[in-house]
Amino acid sequence: MTKIVVAVKYVPDATADRTFEADNTVDRENVDGLLSELDEYAVEQALQVVEAGEGEVTVLTVGPADAADAVRKALQMGADSGVHVEDDAIAGSDAFATSLVLAKAIEKLEYDMVFFGMASTDGSMGVVPTLVAERLGLPAVTYASEVSVDGDTVTIRRDSDAATQEIEASGKVVVSVTDQTGEARYPSFKGIMAAKKKPVEEWTLADLGIDASEVGLDNAWTKVESYTPRPPRTAGEIVTDEGDGGTKLVEFLASKKFV
Amino acid sequence: MSEVLVLIDALEGKVTKPSLELLTIARRIGEPSAVVFGDADTGVLSEYGAEKIYTFDDAAYSEFLVAPKADGVTQLVKDKNPAAVLVPSTTEGKEVAARVALRTESGLITDAVDVTVDGGTITTTQSVFAGNFTVAAQVTKGTPIIAVKPNSAAPEQAAGAGAVEAVSAEVAESSKTAKITSNKPKETSGRPELTEAAIVVSGGRGTGGDFSDVEALADALGAAVGASRAAVDSGWYPHTFQVGQTGKTVSPQLYIANGISGAIQHRAGMQTSKTIVAVNKDEEAPIFELVDFGVVGDLKQVLPQATEEIKKRKG
Numbered sequence: 001m002t003k004i005v006v007a008v009k010y011v012p013d014a015t016a017d018r019t020f021e022a023d024n025t026v027d028r029e030n031v032d033g034l035l036s037e038l039d040e041y042a043v044e045q046a047l048q049v050v051e052a053g054e055g056e057v058t059v060l061t062v063g064p065a066d067a068a069d070a071v072r073k074a075l076q077m078g079a080d081s082g083v084h085v086e087d088d089a090i091a092g093s094d095a096f097a098t099s100l101v102l103a104k105a106i107e108k109l110e111y112d113m114v115f116f117g118m119a120s121t122d123g124s125m126g127v128v129p130t131l132v133a134e135r136l137g138l139p140a141v142t143y144a145s146e147v148s149v150d151g152d153t154v155t156i157r158r159d160s161d162a163a164t165q166e167i168e169a170s171g172k173v174v175v176s177v178t179d180q181t182g183e184a185r186y187p188s189f190k191g192i193m194a195a196k197k198k199p200v201e202e203w204t205l206a207d208l209g210i211d212a213s214e215v216g217l218d219n220a221w222t223k224v225e226s227y228t229p230r231p232p233r234t235a236g237e238i239v240t241d242e243g244d245g246g247t248k249l250v251e252f253l254a255s256k257k258f259v
Numbered sequence: 260m261s262e263v264l265v266l267i268d269a270l271e272g273k274v275t276k277p278s279l280e281l282l283t284i285a286r287r288i289g290e291p292s293a294v295v296f297g298d299a300d301t302g303v304l305s306e307y308g309a310e311k312i313y314t315f316d317d318a319a320y321s322e323f324l325v326a327p328k329a330d331g332v333t334q335l336v337k338d339k340n341p342a343a344v345l346v347p348s349t350t351e352g353k354e355v356a357a358r359v360a361l362r363t364e365s366g367l368i369t370d371a372v373d374v375t376v377d378g379g380t381i382t383t384t385q386s387v388f389a390g391n392f393t394v395a396a397q398v399t400k401g402t403p404i405i406a407v408k409p410n411s412a413a414p415e416q417a418a419g420a421g422a423v424e425a426v427s428a429e430v431a432e433s434s435k436t437a438k439i440t441s442n443k444p445k446e447t448s449g450r451p452e453l454t455e456a457a458i459v460v461s462g463g464r465g466t467g468g469d470f471s472d473v474e475a476l477a478d479a480l481g482a483a484v485g486a487s488r489a490a491v492d493s494g495w496y497p498h499t500f501q502v503g504q505t506g507k508t509v510s511p512q513l514y515i516a517n518g519i520s521g522a523i524q525h526r527a528g529m530q531t532s533k534t535i536v537a538v539n540k541d542e543e544a545p546i547f548e549l550v551d552f553g554v555v556g557d558l559k560q561v562l563p564q565a566t567e568e569i570k571k572r573k574g
Contacts, residue, residue, distance in 0.1 A: 038505065127354065130357050134357070135361070140354075160499075165441060221364070223399045226395045228395075241556025241560060247565070
């Protein structure tokens with residue numbers, strides 16, 4: 001019986017026009033949100049692990065009311081239950097505060113493993129899995145392109161630029177996975193119907209014994225001073241190849257001194 | 260002047276170019292102290308301004324994932340009270356930085372593309388939301404810990420004392436838990452590293468799986484080769500060469516996209532490139548909205564002609 005907690009994030013849609021609030025935090029109100037694409041791979045891998053044996057998948061998110069959508073999507077994919085930590089004081093939290101809330105919530109759950117996506121598609125720091133592991137005192141095997149579980153031992157393959165590595169850890173383990181682990185499934189109609197009956201717990205900071213002074217924008221360890229939109233690119237020159245496209249391309253490169 | 264710790268990345272002893280960029284950036288803040296785990300060419304470090312070189316030697320650094328290195332850097336931060344810690348914005352660099360930051364209650368900024376100092380205040384620039392915005396940020400607690408992306412500064416030589424100091428740091432048993440059981444170095448292509456290259460030539464669905472024209476153009480220009488997610492997902496090119504949101508973010512002087520439509524996924528990884536060129540059969544391809552120069556045509560005709568023309572001009 002393997003109990004896996006999958007931590008997921010509700011993020012502004014990467015294909016929408018993402019922007020900021022007046023306080024320089026990410027605008028999460030006026031841009032449609034969804035379950036971070038990179039977290040779908042973590043849900044998928046967790047489901048595959050429990051399907052190969054016996055187990056349960058609990059999906060955990062920290063975020064505003066709308067973040068319930070991310071939990072619902074994971075339940076539709078096949079997760080068994082959900083936990084949504086929501087508290088106004090959490091708004092604007094940095095990676096450290098987020099990892100605190102996640103770690104306290106995970107401690108409150110029964111678990112053998114914790115799965116994460118490699119990074120969020122909004123903040124995209126990619127450090128929350130390792131921070132949660134650090135807080136819980138657990139091994140972290142991160143950026144997996146392949147995950148295999150044998151009893152309480154997790155082995156991952158990691159493909160970095162320099163090498164392909166196999167990394168192993170036992171006992172309670174934190175795992176983060178890349179999009180190379182394989183396509184995430186789409187919710188089936190049956191899955192969508194079943195998700196409506198799955199339990200979702202709603203917790204606040206008080207439920208986790210966290211004081212508001214430990215989280216939120218005012219207690220972040222970094223500060224965004226300003227944000228600037230990228231200036232629009234001026235329209236370039238487009239030519240149609242009439243047998244001389246390659247030569248014209250090189251003429252352009254030469255004009256910019258690349259050749 | 261106070262010390263600035265710089266985590267050095269080296270491959271088989273050879274110090275990487277981004278590490279030299281970090282030493283250059285560190286000199287804006289204070290006196291660079293290189294931090295080396297295992298082997299690195301200390302001569303190069305002093306040539307690029309390292310006043311001190313802290314070396315750590317323990318089998319644990321190569322046998323386990325980042326936690327033992329975090330033990331070492333944490334000890335240095337506590338002992339030396341540096342003005343800042345700079346690390347390469349790689350998976351390993353960011354994970355070491357995150358653990359050190361938490362242990363020393365210090366703020367962390369990742370993926371910085373520039374670092375400036377004004378009256379002792381360090382401000383970073385990051386490119387966010389697929390390169391659609393730049394953000395200026397500061398660390399407000401503890402020691403600023405900053406992960407800096409490749410190509411964020413030109414490495415500048417500056418003679419440093421390069422005093423080597425072997426540090427013996429205890430590696431906690433609790434840090435020896437994620438064991439590296441096998442390590443197969445990748446064969447090198449002989450081309451520049453993708454995120455460090457001044458020129459990137461990439462291919463997508465339009466290559467039909469044949470990257471030879473893309474590679475030939477890249478080699479004529481001394482460029483790195485990249486690939487779109489469509490090409491990688493089709494198994495045409497390895498994932499380590501993927502440019503885009505779930506792959507590498509590149510910001511070269513010149514980016515040439517061939518047979519790549521320019522989906523948001525891909526744009527996220529390349530749209531901060533200085534000059535952008537595209538070759539695509541489809542004149543409606545969104546990539547053409549980004550380009551400084553575009554050719555509507557078949558890359559199998561256009562690229563070989565361009566490659567020949569470059570060779571001719573280079574004589």
